[in-house]
Amino acid sequence: MKRVQVTLKDGSVRDYDQGTTVYEVAKSISGRLAKEAIVGEINGRTVDLSYPIMEDSTLSLFKFEDEAGAHAFRHTSSHIMAQAVKRLFPGTKLAIGPAIDNGFYYDFDTDHKFVPEDLERIEAEMQKIIKENLVLERFELPRNEAIAFMAEKGETYKVELINDLPEDEIISFYKQGEFVDLCAGCHVQSTKEVKSIKLLSLAGAYWRGDEKNKMLQRIYGTSFPKASLMEAHLTMLEEAKKRDHRKLGKELKLFALMEEGPGFPFMLPNGMVVKNELLKYWREVHERAEYVEVETPMILNRHLWETSGHWFHYKENMYSLRIDEEDYAIKPMNCPGGMLVYKTDLRSYKDLPMRVGEIGRVHRHELSGALHGLMRVRAFTQDDAHIFMLPEQIKDEIIGVVNLIDEVYKKFGFSYHIELSTRPEKSMGSDEDWKHAEDSLQAALEELEMPYKLNPGDGAFYGPKIDFHLKDSLGRTWQCGTIQLDMQLPQRFELSYIGKDGEKHQPIVIHRVAFGSVERFMGILIEEFAGKFPTWLAPIQVKVLTIADRHIPHAKEVASRLKGMGIRVNLDDRAEKIGFKIREAQLEKNPYMLIIGDKEAEENRVSVRSRDIGELGSLELEVFAKSLLDEISERGLKSFFNKNEEQ
Structure with missing residues (x-):
């Protein structure tokens, strides 16, 4: 039999018979690893433990504490929940059921109206399925057969999903007992591996997040390989309820959420004290870092948004109106106005870098189901800044911004991790510009010796970015600060400076925020401090x-x-x-x-x-x-x- 070489994470190389599964490799390393491993990664692709290795490969094994392992574990949990719902409520149609941070959910279309008491019944049925020790088996079908297979089962949502897949996409399914679901994977080997489960809540969700589509019923849950981990998580959730910024915001008279303005929070006198103290601190930090402050209009005409690209790439998130028979939009971000500020004067290379800050009010259309206190709103204050610079100043300016944001977060006792997000599918600009921008961000992080996670395809449409994810006292993460390197807007707005050679050149722009949304940062602080603000921030000292x-x-x-x-x-x-x-x-x-x-x-x-x-x-x-x-x-x-x- 042909042999294959498998290179492990530690660099060691082992020989196996062709067709040896990932699980068998794990077992050959140690029995404990085989017991704890959930999925593997072959040549950069995440696979089930049952995956046969047919060629020389690099292999990594992931446990529950790894992101890929937890994702597969909870993805299986969502399948177990869907199977339980189908058993208890025949005729239910399945929509989607992904793993999410700290849990999973599934969206259902059923005539039965779920109530909290149903969660206990579903959870009990899930326990039965776990005890049945059902093996999860992957199989694939050609497109026409896959559509017919799902149509025969009455799964109209799955048929729609298959029709939307690319023509060359492999259409895979997972089977456990009598239950089959359209799914790309990955999963644990058997239902018995999901030791501890808990269904948490019910919610409504539009199919595909579109308000024009049918409202489905969503069930949220979580799962762990050990009861002790579940207990710790549920304790954390109870603590999070006590710290809920919506509850504390009302009790401490910080802000109000009213039916007259869904997604548009009212800041009360106590809340304004906290907000103004944050902005006072922000201004001191930025004055020390040699920023100047400006203010740009909240409403600008369509021509500006076409120039910036927002009218074509972001219009669904913008509020538009007509003034004097001309189209205008309320700004969803401050950047285009910042470009116009730069153009108010002739600039020289001696003027750069030019650091310009703005405390700007922005509005973005969010679906009503996505609104959440101060964390997800339709109007917020953004602590924006734009740095206009020479190409050779990029790395130093990025380092300066990283250090400034680091100082701000440490002031509040936050730890954080960094993600580097690269070119998204919808973007503008040349491949050469994007590569130079991405390489510059990466070089700055490496010079600072700051660890970061690569987040492919999640950059802004005009440039790559560095995102700062805060970690709070409950272990939750929040994306707040961001640094975006932009070579597109300077081109579109025809920005220029006079160089040493007396000729016109195009500056590079950094877009950056520290707090992000000031209101969202307030919400995070309310929960972090459980309403017990440090004395300098407290509304009443x-x-x-x-x-x-x-x-x-x-x-x-x-x-x-x-x-x-x-x-x-x-x-x-x-x-x-x-x-x-x-x-x-x-x-x-x-x-x-x-x-x-x-x-x-x-x-x-x-x-x-x-x-x-x-x-x-x-x-x-x-x-x-x-x-x-x-x-x-x-x-x-x-x-x-x-x-x-x-x-």
């Missing part, structure tokens, strides 16, 4: 509480003196018991409370209570105020008093 009416004059004097120092103060002089006032202030998550009683009024002192530490005792007002002002100016994450105690 000090709450003054009176024990009795006779203490009101001294309390007013204390509040007035603190306000005069620039500290945000609120006075609670209601005729309520002090215990009630303290509990209410704790619920409001105010960093500090100053309690005023007889002793404090007589001795001109304050009794200090910290939200995070508890009782700090009686202090002279000036001593407390000095420490508080130091804490605010430092913009730290911890109480200054707590830091003093640690020292």
Whole structure:
């Protein structure tokens, strides 16, 4: 029998009989690896463990903790759920059922209206399917046979999906027991490998995300190879519910979501304090980095958006209107206006790099089903900036932006990972320009020795980008900052500068944001801090509480003196018991409370209570105020008093 050579991840090479499966290779390495492996990767292509190796190959094996392993594991879980639904509710039509971050879902078309009680029945049936130890078998069919096969089963959505596949696409299916699904894979070997499952919620979803299509019923779930991992995940979900920014935003009176403006959040006074403090910090950082700030119009005419390419590549996400019988659009991004700002003057190579920032309000049309508090909205504030530069300045400017964004995220205690996204299918510009742009971004990251993940095909239509994904205290990731290198808009807007040779040349542009959407960043911060903002961001930094009416004059004097120092103060002089006032202030998550009683009024002192530490005792007002002002100016994450105690 012919032998094949398999090169493993560690560089070692092993010989096997042709046709040896990926699973058999894993077993030959170690029994534990064979037990934990979920899928393999042969010559860069992810495959099932049952895949036979027919030629010399490189092989990587992925476990559940690997992204490819978790994806296959949860993809199988979605098939198990679909099989359970088909058993319990015959006649149900299947739409799509992918794996997603931390779980999976499946969309169903059925006359039965799912209710929460149904999830228990479906979950119980899934457990039966898991115990049946059904082997997942892959098979392929020619296009006509595949369409007839799905049509015979009444799976009209699957027929539509097959018809939309490219002519040369391999049409594959996976079978487990009586259940068959159209699927490219990959999957675990048997249903018994899915040890722990939990169905989480119900939702509506339009077929293919189009509001013109039928509304389907979506069931979300998650799964793990160990019960202990499931328990930890469910605990995290409970904690996430407590931290939900929509719930805390309402309780802390930060913002409001109203029927009159779905996707257009109302920022309340407390929320405006937080937003303005973020922007104040942003301006300080950017002034230090030698940015200038501009403001461009919110509405611009169609000609501008045709020049930028947005009218042809992004129009479905834009709000348009007519003014004086001419087409206009509300800006979905600040970039085209930034190009016009550059053109207001003749530029020289000596003027570059030119760093221009803008706190710009943008509007984008999002489907109603995609809206989510401050995280996904239709109107938001973008902390944009455009850097116009010489070709030889690209790497240094990218390094400067990476360092600036790194400084901003560390200020809030965030760790992050970086993704480098390359040319998408819909794009403009030459292959040569795209290669130069992608190589420049890659070179900057490598010089900084920053690890990154390659994200092929996910760049902007005008250039590749670097995305920053924040990791919060619950382990969730959020895409916020981005750096996009653009050689297309400068061409389209005919930007130029006079070079050393006296001739006109075209500048290169970096588009970049640090917060991304300021509102979204606020939502992330609300959940990260569970509403307990660090003192410099807190809407109310000090709450003054009176024990009795006779203490009101001294309390007013204390509040007035603190306000005069620039500290945000609120006075609670209601005729309520002090215990009630303290509990209410704790619920409001105010960093500090100053309690005023007889002793404090007589001795001109304050009794200090910290939200995070508890009782700090009686202090002279000036001593407390000095420490508080130091804490605010430092913009730290911890109480200054707590830091003093640690020292």
